[in-house]
Amino acid sequence: MKSRPLVLASIAVTVALSAPAHAQVEIHWWHSMTAVNNEWVNDLANDFNASQKDYKIVPTYKGTYDVSMTTAVAAFRAGQGPHILQVFEVGTATMMASKGAVVPVTQVMKDAGFKFDPAAYIPAVAGYYTAPNGQMLSFPLNSSTTVFYINKDAFKAAGIDTSKAPATWPEVALAAAKLKASGHKCPLTIAWQGWTQLESFSTWHNVELATKSNGLKGLDARLVANSPLHVRHIENLANMSKQGLFIYKGRANVPEASFVSGECAMITTSSGFYGNVKKNAKFDFALASLPYYPDVPGAPQNTVIGGASLWVLAGKKPAEYKGVATFFNYLSSPEVQSASHKRTGYLPITMAAFALTEKSGFYKENPGTDTAVNQMVRKVTDKSRGIRLGNYVQIRTIEDEEFENVWGGKKTAQEGLDSIVKRGNELLERFEKASKGG
Amino acid sequence: MAAEKRVTFRSPWLPWALLAPQVVIIALFFFWPAGQALLQSLQQSDAFGTSVEWVGLENFRNLWNDETYLASFVTTAVFSVLVASLGLSLSLLLAVFADRIVKGSGIYRTLLIWPYAVAPAVAGVLWLFMFAPSVGIVSYMLREGGFEWNHLLNGNHAMALIVMAAVWKQIAYNFLFFLAGLQSIPKSLIEAAAIDGAGPWRRFWTIQFPLLSPTTFFLLVINVVYVLLDTFAIVDAATSGGPGKDTSILVYKLYYDGFKALDLGGSAAQSVVLMVIVVIFTVVQFRFVEKKVNY
Numbered sequence: 008m009k010s011r012p013l014v015l016a017s018i019a020v021t022v023a024l025s026a027p028a029h030a031q032v033e034i035h036w037w038h039s040m041t042a043v044n045n046e047w048v049n050d051l052a053n054d055f056n057a058s059q060k061d062y063k064i065v066p067t068y069k070g071t072y073d074v075s076m077t078t079a080v081a082a083f084r085a086g087q088g089p090h091i092l093q094v095f096e097v098g099t100a101t102m103m104a105s106k107g108a109v110v111p112v113t114q115v116m117k118d119a120g121f122k123f124d125p126a127a128y129i130p131a132v133a134g135y136y137t138a139p140n141g142q143m144l145s146f147p148l149n150s151s152t153t154v155f156y157i158n159k160d161a162f163k164a165a166g167i168d169t170s171k172a173p174a175t176w177p178e179v180a181l182a183a184a185k186l187k188a189s190g191h192k193c194p195l196t197i198a199w200q201g202w203t204q205l206e207s208f209s210t211w212h213n214v215e216l217a218t219k220s221n222g223l224k225g226l227d228a229r230l231v232a233n234s235p236l237h238v239r240h241i242e243n244l245a246n247m248s249k250q251g252l253f254i255y256k257g258r259a260n261v262p263e264a265s266f267v268s269g270e271c272a273m274i275t276t277s278s279g280f281y282g283n284v285k286k287n288a289k290f291d292f293a294l295a296s297l298p299y300y301p302d303v304p305g306a307p308q309n310t311v312i313g314g315a316s317l318w319v320l321a322g323k324k325p326a327e328y329k330g331v332a333t334f335f336n337y338l339s340s341p342e343v344q345s346a347s348h349k350r351t352g353y354l355p356i357t358m359a360a361f362a363l364t365e366k367s368g369f370y371k372e373n374p375g376t377d378t379a380v381n382q383m384v385r386k387v388t389d390k391s392r393g394i395r396l397g398n399y400v401q402i403r404t405i406e407d408e409e410f411e412n413v414w415g416g417k418k419t420a421q422e423g424l425d426s427i428v429k430r431g432n433e434l435l436e437r438f439e440k441a442s443k444g445g
Numbered sequence: 446m447a448a449e450k451r452v453t454f455r456s457p458w459l460p461w462a463l464l465a466p467q468v469v470i471i472a473l474f475f476f477w478p479a480g481q482a483l484l485q486s487l488q489q490s491d492a493f494g495t496s497v498e499w500v501g502l503e504n505f506r507n508l509w510n511d512e513t514y515l516a517s518f519v520t521t522a523v524f525s526v527l528v529a530s531l532g533l534s535l536s537l538l539l540a541v542f543a544d545r546i547v548k549g550s551g552i553y554r555t556l557l558i559w560p561y562a563v564a565p566a567v568a569g570v571l572w573l574f575m576f577a578p579s580v581g582i583v584s585y586m587l588r589e590g591g592f593e594w595n596h597l598l599n600g601n602h603a604m605a606l607i608v609m610a611a612v613w614k615q616i617a618y619n620f621l622f623f624l625a626g627l628q629s630i631p632k633s634l635i636e637a638a639a640i641d642g643a644g645p646w647r648r649f650w651t652i653q654f655p656l657l658s659p660t661t662f663f664l665l666v667i668n669v670v671y672v673l674l675d676t677f678a679i680v681d682a683a684t685s686g687g688p689g690k691d692t693s694i695l696v697y698k699l700y701y702d703g704f705k706a707l708d709l710g711g712s713a714a715q716s717v718v719l720m721v722i723v724v725i726f727t728v729v730q731f732r733f734v735e736k737k738v739n740y
């Protein structure tokens with residue numbers, strides 16, 4: 008009887024010795040990061056793989072956010088999905104509704120025995136990815152927010168003071184007029200128009216984009232983005248478009264190229280654009296907070312996040328989930344997060360990482376890089392905590408379509424916004440029904 | 446006019462055996478997916494398919510209640526008529542010219558057939574580059590000429606852009622068939638007409654064009670099917686259906702809802718509608734247009 012454990016032990020030793028060659032668990036990670044951010048993602052995986060021997064993270068670029076999500080859906084249906092999938096913020100409600108397809112991050116971390124404290128995260132970040140029951144469903148990787156960039160050289164050429172970027176919309180209009188008068192062809196452009204001019208605009212002015220705390224409190228949320236303040240702002244932009252002060256350059260992040268090339272002097276877009284500008288712009292630029300209307304009480308409040316988070320897909324082996332948890336634990340360390348933040352311009356995500364970055368003197372050396380964080384770390388209100396609306400991919404497209412109608416003069420601001428609300432609410436009703444039924 | 450030809454087989458299974466490969470291919474690549482689409486159009490599910498619910502005709506009702514979907518029928522009609530008429534007439538013109546060329550005809554033909562090898566998405570991007578409002582070469586020249594081109598905000602410009610891309614993409618295919626059709630017309634007929642004193646214009650309209658009618662009819666069917674089903678990549682790459690919904694044709698909306706918005710039920714319902722439209726169109730063409738065709 009006594010020899011038996013011995014035999015087992017010797018088998019265990021043999022297995023353990025041969026383990027490094029065979030037992031390394033591969034974790035597949037599908038993402039949508041390109042160019043400088045692709046290098047960043049690969050470095051994260053390589054550094055983690057070098058830090059331990061049990062798991063190997065294999066990052067794979069699977070196309071833009073919507074393409075990789077579609078690919079993952081198809082792969083999951085065929086039983087071949089990845090362990091970790093990077094999903095953009097507008098896909099959040101869809102992922103949350105797919106209960107059988109994902110494993111909540113809180114669960115993954117708990118099962119693996121790691122400490123996971125959602126309170127360590129910047130509130131507006133954690134709030135975005137937390138279910139109504141307080142469980143954090145996905146792991147925030149690259150969170151960005153909406154900021155404002157100006158081309159200082161163009162400002163100087165137009166004789167505008169560059170010590171302070173325009174902080175309010177009236178100041179932006181004034182600067183744009185001066186730029187135009189000095190012969191500038193494209194004073195202002197706007198990327199991610201739905202995100203910057205409706206979502207962030209709403210939270211920044213502490214007005215609701217949708218009821219039920221913008222959808223965080225329930226599936227019966229409905230859009231209310233046609234309030235007098237929304238109409239006033241969109242009307243302003245439509246007038247600027249008519250006067251050639253705001254030049255429409257396309258959907259999503261397409262307009263960003265016109266800022267980097269120097270064609271457009273001001274742009275509202277993602278803070279994640281910083282790495283690109285810093286590397287490629289051949290002019291002096293500055294980062295500033297999103298403009299606001301000074302007469303609106305409570306403004307500026309906080310902006311809303313964008314970017315993406317990591318979702319853990321269901322149907323994998325326990326050992327693999329342990330690997331996922333180990334990787335997330337590695338990503339959570341303030342050192343890793345602070346390094347990522349400095350490198351990419353994405354938010355530091357945790358308060359500890361923000362403090363660490365501040366202590367390192369990074370913000371002093373690179374003025375403006377703390378803009379995004381400062382817009383986010385404020386105490387959030389029920390109207391500004393985040394946005395979670397079903398079928399949001401389609402709603403963003405509706406916003407694009409109706410805005411194009413407004414900028415082109417086919418519809419007034421009121422008509423365009425009314426139409427966004429009407430068409431968007433039809434989709435929200437459908438989503439509510441489908442999620443309740445399923 | 447045309448007497449029907451009937452071939453009689455001695456053994457009853459031989460015709461079936463000869464048909465079998467084609468039947469298998471059609472079943473695999475058409476009937477099976479079409480059946481799937483029919484099933485899915487009656488379902489609603491979350492993106493990952495973990496919960497599937499039978500909803501009857503609700504997906505179709507949603508479409509019917511969607512004003513923008515109904516509007517896209519008009520957009521599609523405009524787009525189809527423009528692409529089919531421009532595509533056919535331009536390629537016929539080119540084919541007639543190419544048919545008359547004596548020297549270096551191989552080079553002309555190769556160059557004209559080339560665009561067929563280009564993927565639709567690439568065609569869309571190519572034209573988009575040329576017409577990009579701030580950097581495109583053509584939009585630059587238009588601006589110099591005093592014409593402000595902006596397909597990002599002007600729906601007519603956007604429609605013109607995708608029509609050009611779609612026509613350019615299809616010209617090669619049409620050209621190839623027209624040229625073959627022209628060359629199969631016996632020279633003696635044309636020569637006889639020439640001796641009788643008919644000019645080139647007259648010869649074309651009274652001899653070549655009528656004799657080309659089977660080719661033209663075939664191409665009309667193919668072009669309409671191409672426009673209705675095969676142009677989403679061009680739209681996606683060039684305009685994404687914008688500005689507003691001005692270039693959102695039926696097949697683009699279908700592609701968008703299914704592959705970008707992951708609404709498989711709604712997308713399947715649209716594909717069923719589109720399938721019905723294409724079938725009706727083809728039947729109508731065969732019943733009414735074909736009567737005017739001389740074989």
